[in-house]
Amino acid sequence: MDNKQNPEKIFKALANSARLEIIRLLSERQFCVNALVGRMNISQAAVSQHLKILENAGLVKKKKEGYWIHYTLAPEGFKNSCVFLNKILKPKGVNINVQREKGKVRKGQRP
Numbered sequence: 001m002d003n004k005q006n007p008e009k010i011f012k013a014l015a016n017s018a019r020l021e022i023i024r025l026l027s028e029r030q031f032c033v034n035a036l037v038g039r040m041n042i043s044q045a046a047v048s049q050h051l052k053i054l055e056n057a058g059l060v061k062k063k064k065e066g067y068w069i070h071y072t073l074a075p076e077g078f079k080n081s082c083v084f085l086n087k088i089l090k091p092k093g094v095n096i097n098v099q100r101e102k103g104k105v106r107k108g109q110r111p
Helices: 007-014 017-028 033-039 044-056 075-092
Strands: 060-065 068-073
Touching: 007 017, 007 044, 007 075, 017 033, 017 044, 017 060, 017 068, 033 044, 033 068, 044 060
Parallel strands: none
Antiparallel strands: 060 068
8 A cells, every 4th residue: 555545654654753853864864774873862773663664654765785775765755645634734725835856747737
């Protein structure tokens, strides 16, 4: 099931202060687990578990480079949560703007 169909997974992943801190750090640049451990006051096992939850929610992706696995944010997961929130909030007059990727036009948008 993808994140568009299961926003609960995304919001559960965001409902933890350590995972929010990981997201904040990853918004600056990519990190491996040990680099995140060095910036947070939690164990390597805890960081790995939090990254697994964020990855399963579609908010983080990993890339193996040699012996290291580097983690980065997965913007599509955040866009999906904004789309979900817009569906709920639009009737109330609230709109969360989601920037489109450069060069890509989504359905209903003009280039």
